[in-house]
Amino acid sequence: MNVDAVRTVLLVAILVAFAVAAALTIVRIARGPSILDRAVASDVLLTEVLCVLGAEAAINQHVRTIPIMLIIAAIGVFGSVAVARFVARRDQEGQR
């Protein structure tokens, strides 16, 4: 089987998979219901950005995105930690 054809099929599948994943995650960020659900979903969205940067480096065979991946992996944790630490208890009482 032709290598280029296999490569094209794989590339399309990768693009569709990342697009579907990001779209579904954004739906969860928009719907909530609590701020912790949104924190979890935005953490997943950040992970998907990380994976897309790595995938782009693998597909186009360059190393320019690897420093960005390092920074995102290092400081991405602060977002959800800050939300979890300072989330108000009031947020939950309004929901029930």
Added chain:
Amino acid sequence: MEPILDIASLVLVLLGALLCVTAAIGLLRFRDVPQRLHAATKPQVLGLLLIAIAVALSLREWVVVFSLLPVVLIQMATAPLSAHMIGRQAYRNGDVRDLVVNELADSPDEDPERH
């Protein structure tokens, strides 16, 4: 040999992307924060690991491997941290229900009324 390695790296990227899709589906379909956390933490370690291996297979240089190693190690160190913080806050908010065994029920530090 080179086309085989390229295709193998694309297959690994596809597996990582599919893990991201499963996490997104889990986020949409599960009911409360701990269950969504369970789905969310899969691509944070395994998906990133697969994609790091794919980058290494695609570029085939030791420099790349040693610059990807800290990315994976830092992610492995910080992903459980944020998951732990969110899970603890979810418990304190009373988001965690239907527990079979609740070992924190007797702990005065984890009384949901206090936080």
